[in-house]
Amino acid sequence: MRELTYLEAVREAMSQEMRANEDVFVLGEDIGVYGGAFGVTRGMIEEFGPERIRNTPISEAAISGTAVGAALTGMRPIVELQFSDFMTIAMDNMVNQAAKIRYMYGGKGKVPMVLRTPAGSGTGAAAQHSQSLEAWMAHIPGLKVVQPSTAYDAKGLLKAAIDDDNPVIFYEHKLCYPKKSDVPEEAYSIPLGKADIKKQGSDVTIVATAIMVHKSLEAAEELQKEGIEVEVIDPRTLVPLDIETIVQSVKKTGRLVVVHEAVKRGGFGGEIASLIAESEAFDYLDAPIKRLGGKAVPIPYNPELEKAAVPVVADIVTAVKETLNRL
Amino acid sequence: MTQKLKLPPHVKETELKGLYKQMWLIRFFEEKVDEFFAKGMIHGTTHLSVGQEASAVGSIAVLNEQDKITSTHRGHGHCIAKGATVNGMMAELFGRTTGYCKGKGGSMHIADVDKGNLGANGIVGGGFAIAAGAALTSQMKGAGYVVLCFFGDGASNEGSFHEAINLASIWKLPVVFICENNQYGMSGPVREMINIEDIAARAASYGIPGKVVDGNDVFEVMNGVSEAVDRARNGEGPSIVEAKTYRSKGHSKSDAKKYRTREEEKEWLLRDPIKLMAKVLIEEEIFTQQEAEEIKADAKKEVEESVEFAKNSPEPTLDALMEDIYA
Ligand SMILES: Cc1ncc(C[n+]2csc(CCOP(=O)(O)OP(=O)(O)O)c2C)c(N)n1
Numbered sequence: 112m113r114e115l116t117y118l119e120a121v122r123e124a125m126s127q128e129m130r131a132n133e134d135v136f137v138l139g140e141d142i143g144v145y146g147g148a149f150g151v152t153r154g155m156i157e158e159f160g161p162e163r164i165r166n167t168p169i170s171e172a173a174i175s176g177t178a179v180g181a182a183l184t185g186m187r188p189i190v191e192l193q194f195s196d197f198m199t200i201a202m203d204n205m206v207n208q209a210a211k212i213r214y215m216y217g218g219k220g221k222v223p224m225v226l227r228t229p230a231g232s233g234t235g236a237a238a239q240h241s242q243s244l245e246a247w248m249a250h251i252p253g254l255k256v257v258q259p260s261t262a263y264d265a266k267g268l269l270k271a272a273i274d275d276d277n278p279v280i281f282y283e284h285k286l287c288y289p290k291k292s293d294v295p296e297e298a299y300s301i302p303l304g305k306a307d308i309k310k311q312g313s314d315v316t317i318v319a320t321a322i323m324v325h326k327s328l329e330a331a332e333e334l335q336k337e338g339i340e341v342e343v344i345d346p347r348t349l350v351p352l353d354i355e356t357i358v359q360s361v362k363k364t365g366r367l368v369v370v371h372e373a374v375k376r377g378g379f380g381g382e383i384a385s386l387i388a389e390s391e392a393f394d395y396l397d398a399p400i401k402r403l404g405g406k407a408v409p410i411p412y413n414p415e416l417e418k419a420a421v422p423v424v425a426d427i428v429t430a431v432k433e434t435l436n437r438l
Numbered sequence: 439m440t441q442k443l444k445l446p447p448h449v450k451e452t453e454l455k456g457l458y459k460q461m462w463l464i465r466f467f468e469e470k471v472d473e474f475f476a477k478g479m480i481h482g483t484t485h486l487s488v489g490q491e492a493s494a495v496g497s498i499a500v501l502n503e504q505d506k507i508t509s510t511h512r513g514h515g516h517c518i519a520k521g522a523t524v525n526g527m528m529a530e531l532f533g534r535t536t537g538y539c540k541g542k543g544g545s546m547h548i549a550d551v552d553k554g555n556l557g558a559n560g561i562v563g564g565g566f567a568i569a570a571g572a573a574l575t576s577q578m579k580g581a582g583y584v585v586l587c588f589f590g591d592g593a594s595n596e597g598s599f600h601e602a603i604n605l606a607s608i609w610k611l612p613v614v615f616i617c618e619n620n621q622y623g624m625s626g627p628v629r630e631m632i633n634i635e636d637i638a639a640r641a642a643s644y645g646i647p648g649k650v651v652d653g654n655d656v657f658e659v660m661n662g663v664s665e666a667v668d669r670a671r672n673g674e675g676p677s678i679v680e681a682k683t684y685r686s687k688g689h690s691k692s693d694a695k696k697y698r699t700r701e702e703e704k705e706w707l708l709r710d711p712i713k714l715m716a717k718v719l720i721e722e723e724i725f726t727q728q729e730a731e732e733i734k735a736d737a738k739k740e741v742e743e744s745v746e747f748a749k750n751s752p753e754p755t756l757d758a759l760m761e762d763i764y765a
Contacts, residue, residue, distance in 0.1 A: 136578065162578065168608070173567045173601035180571020183556055184506070186578065188571075203598075207561050208568065212549075217540030218762035220551040252763050276765035 112293040120262035120294050121151050121227070121283060124269035125189060127298045129159055132187065135273060138165040138174055139191030148193045149229055149288060175201035175226065179208045179278075182224040187273060194240045195230035195282060198247070209278035210253030223276045225269070231284040231322055231372055232417055238409035241417075243321075243373035248280045249349040249382070255279040255303055256349040260324035262292040264347055267301030275303060284321040284372075304351030308360070312342035315431050316360040318383055319343060319370040323422065327370055330427035341431060349379055357383065358392045365397035366434040372421045375404025398434040403427060443657065443722045446664030448500040454724050455733060457499055457656070461491045461712045462737035464515040467524050470741050471514070471531060471545075475691060480531050484545040485512040489654075489686035492711035493618045494519045496659025497586055497679075500667050506554040506572050507586045508565035511546045512618075512685070513558035516588055520555045522548065528744035534751035541754050542762070554583075562623075563596030565589060566615070570602045573611035573676075584670045585613045586663070592623020594637050603676065607644040610675035614666040617678060618653065620685040625697040638680035646676050653681030654711040657718065683711075 115123065129135045136159075137152060143166035146153030156164040167174050171192065178188040192201060209222045232241035249256045255277055259265040265283070272279040309324055310331055319327040324345045331341035342360050346352055361367050367387055369380035380402040387393065387400060403422040410420055432438045445451065468486040475484055487494065494515030498507065501520075509516040517527060522538065530537025531545055538548045549557035556572055559565045569587030576583045593599060594617060606613050617637045621628050634640070641648025647669070651662035659681055666677035684706035688695050695703075716730050725733070 168601070168604060170601035170605060172598045173570065173605045176564075176567020176598060176602060177571035177574055177605060180508075180556070180568035180573075181575045181578075182571070183551065183568065184572045184575040186575045203561055203564065204567065208559075208564060212557065213765055214762050215539055215543040215547040216549040216551065216557065217538065217542050219539075220549065220557075221765040223765075255764075 112295060114291045115262050115294040116288065117259070117262040117265050117283070117290045118149065118151055118288040120266040121269055122153070122155065123294070124266045124273070126155060126158065128270060128273045129163060131298070134185065135187045135189065136163040136165060137189045137191060138167050138178065140167055140169055140193050142166055142191050147191055149285065152191065171197045171200035172204065175204035176208065178224045178226070179204050179212070179222055182222040183212065183220055188224045189273065190224065190226040192226055192228040195228040195244055196239050196242050198228070198244055201226070205248070205254065205278065205280070206251050210251045214253060221276045222278045225272045225279045225281050227281040227283060229285045230282045231286060232410045232421055233286045233322070235412060235414060235417065237412040241410035243371070243405065245282055245349060246373055246377060246379045249379055253278070254350065256282070257303060257347065258282045258321045258349060259347060260284070260287060260321050260345050262290060262294050264301060264307065266294050267299050268303065268347060270298055271300045271303050274300065282321065286322045290325065301347070303348045304353055306344050306346045306353035306356040308342065308356065309345050310341065310343040312340035312364070314340045314364055315366040315368060315434055316342045316344060316357065316364045317368045317370060317427070317431070318357055319345060320349070320379070321372060323370040323372055326422065326424050327427055329424045330431065333424070333428055334431055339431065339435065354386050354390070357387065358390045361387055361392040362395045365395050367396070368401045368403065368427070368430045368434060370403040370422055370427055372405055374407050375402055376407045378404045380404050398436070401430045401434055403430050443718060444661060445657070446500055446661050448664055448667070449660055451724065453499070454719060457495050458715055458719060458730070459733050459737050460495045460519055461656070461715060462734050463524060463740060464491045464494065464518050465712060466738050466741040467518065467527065468514055470745065472687065482544050483690045484531070485690050486687045487512045487515045487685060489706065489710065490618055490620055490683045491515055492656040492715070493616065493653045493659055493681040493683055496656040497616050497663045499660055500664040501584065501586065504554060504581070504583045505585070506556055506583060507588065508556045508569040508572070509558040510565065510588050510590060510593070511558065511560055511562065512590070513548065513588070514545070517548050517550070517555060517558065520550065521553050522550050522555065524741055524744040525747040528748040529751045532748040532751070533753065534748055535754050536747070536751040540758065563589065563593040563598040566598045566602035569613050570606045570611055573606065573613035574609065576612050577609070582671070583612070584667050587613055587615045589615065589617055590623060591617060591619040591621070591628045591637055592626060592631065594640065595631060603644050603646070603678070606676040607646045610673060612670035612673070613676045614663060614670055615676060615678045616663065617680040619680055619682050622685065622689070622697070624689045627697065636680055638678050641678040646678065648678040648680065650680045650682060653683030654709045654714060656711060656715050
């Protein structure tokens with residue numbers, strides 16, 4: 112099978128959906144001839160024209176709100192929010208409008224939109240362009256939250272997100288953009304709410320999201336050399352969350368490490384840990400659950416500090432060994 | 439026919455009685471709501487548009503069935519003018535299942551998407567971009583409908599005003615922004631909050647027309663909005679129409695109105711929009727004084743009946759709590 116990068120996979124999913132359905136269009140800043148800040152929409156304006164690859168002014172409130180209005184009246188807009196940090200400016204439309212319209216209207220009306228946005232640190236862009244704010248969105252009833260880690264997942268999940276009749280926040284980790292994997296040419300859908308076991312193992316379960324999936328797989332490889340078999344689960348979507356797959360894994364391994372890049376305090380790792388503590392898997396736990404997350408600090412500019420702000424492979428290795436009492 | 443009754447092409451003389459009835463329906467509905475609110479029979483909060491009926495009825499009178507509106511926190515008049523029944527509205531305010539939003543939206547969120555009412559809004563300025571988005575759908579699908587976006591003088595100081603109107607103007611979206619300038623944003627007098635005489639003048643910075651009309655004269659409103667609607671429908675883009683009017687009551691509950699004088703209130707009362715309309719229609723022999731009284735009585739009866747309807751409607755069961763969160 113041919114390989115695509117994560118970035119190309121996102122583009123392919125959008126293009127295929129746009130070919131299949133006239134109601135799908137993209138709007139955002141610099142997405143036209145420029146091709147988007149990260150190049151995701153590069154070439155799309157040539158195929159689809161400026162009507163459907165809609166270059167907008169720098170107006171996050173207008174972009175997000177326009178998408179809500181268009182979705183409510185029958186279109187299926189995809190917003191490219193240039194950096195996920197700018198959600199602060201689109202927040203009203205996503206939290207007070209998109210998420211609530213259906214409920215407030217007594218089940219009438221729907222808002223089938225996707226807000227795609229690059230998140231995460233590692234590019235030296237510092238505090239206002241490097242955040243991981245997915246827990247904010249996961250907290251809001253009415254929104255769905257997707258965080259693909261591989262090209263294959265990105266393509267299938269984006270199709271599912273576009274087809275979904277609800278507002279979906281689709282986080283693309285910037286460091287995942289160049290990552291390659293086998294991606295089928297035809298359109299396919301990965302259901303929202305279905306976790307993926309990225310590596311089977313029997314000793315410890317790691318639940319990781321976005322770029323941390325890759326770091327966890329690296330850690331698992333190192334640990335394997337010492338005979339430790341790690342199971343790595345990528346929930347892929349936080350809302351809906353496939354807690355069942357995690358429960359089954361923890362029942363098997365008896366140990367759980369949760370890893371995300373977002374600040375640990377109030378982060379989604381706490382949610383997963385609590386769900387396990389409340390589940391039947393609690394009785395199977397042989398060690399306390401460990402949470403790894405970003406430090407409670409704005410992402411700094413200095414590369415060494417930036418690295419130190421979020422979990423690295425060595426942190427994951429250590430955490431796993433701690434749960435096994437192997438330190 | 440005298441000068442006074444200059445109707446836009448969209449409004450037939452035969453419709454005038456119906457529009458007059460709408461004015462009274464809005465007035466009686468809101469007075470009833472005010473009474474029940476004082477008695478604690480309706481909870482939450484409500485924002486009444488008593489004294490502003492002409493801007494809602496006059497604006498919406500020039501629309502076609504398939505045209506759409508977005509409304510504000512002060513939206514009862516817009517809902518009724520767009521064809522909502524007082525039964526469904528009263529039931530909503532009572533929180534009953536037969537309400538427009540099954541009792542989940544309340545006064546500030548009444549919507550009737552099927553009939554083109556894309557919703558009232560609890561967020562000041564929340565409707566600007568949604569209206570632009572709905573207009574974008576109309577443009578992209580060639581649907582031919584126009585969107586009216588109601589907003590207050592206070593809302594024009596929100597960032598979303600500038601972003602959405604700018605976007606609508608560069609894309610020539612078929613939307614008309616209607617400012618109901620009732621002189622106050624909560625307690626803030628417009629003269630202290632905005633350093634220009636007319637909010638409509640702000641249109642100049644977006645390269646679109648801005649027009650001021652007497653918001654208490656339903657005919658002036660119709661004519662002003664009609665021109666803007668035609669322009670929008672012809673693909674010439676958005677406009678701002680500012681209707682200068684006054685809200686007779688306080689902002690919402692427990693408003694002692696310390697920020698304004700009783701003299702000012704009395705002055706505006708002399709120009710009550712319903713009385714002004716009746717006067718013209720009698721002078722123009724559209725109806726007699728007698729008929730005018732009958733129409734008023736009909737409206738009153740309809741509102742009384744809506745109270746019975748609401749009181750006799752079922753409360754939602756607790757199962758409804760978790761319904762309609764996702765499509
Ligand atoms: C974003 C936001 N800020 C503040 C409020 C509180 N609030 C509700 S109505 C209102 C006044 C709005 O004034 P205006 O837009 O002139 O409309 P009017 O009430 O006069 O109809 C305020 C401040 C709100 N609901 N939303």
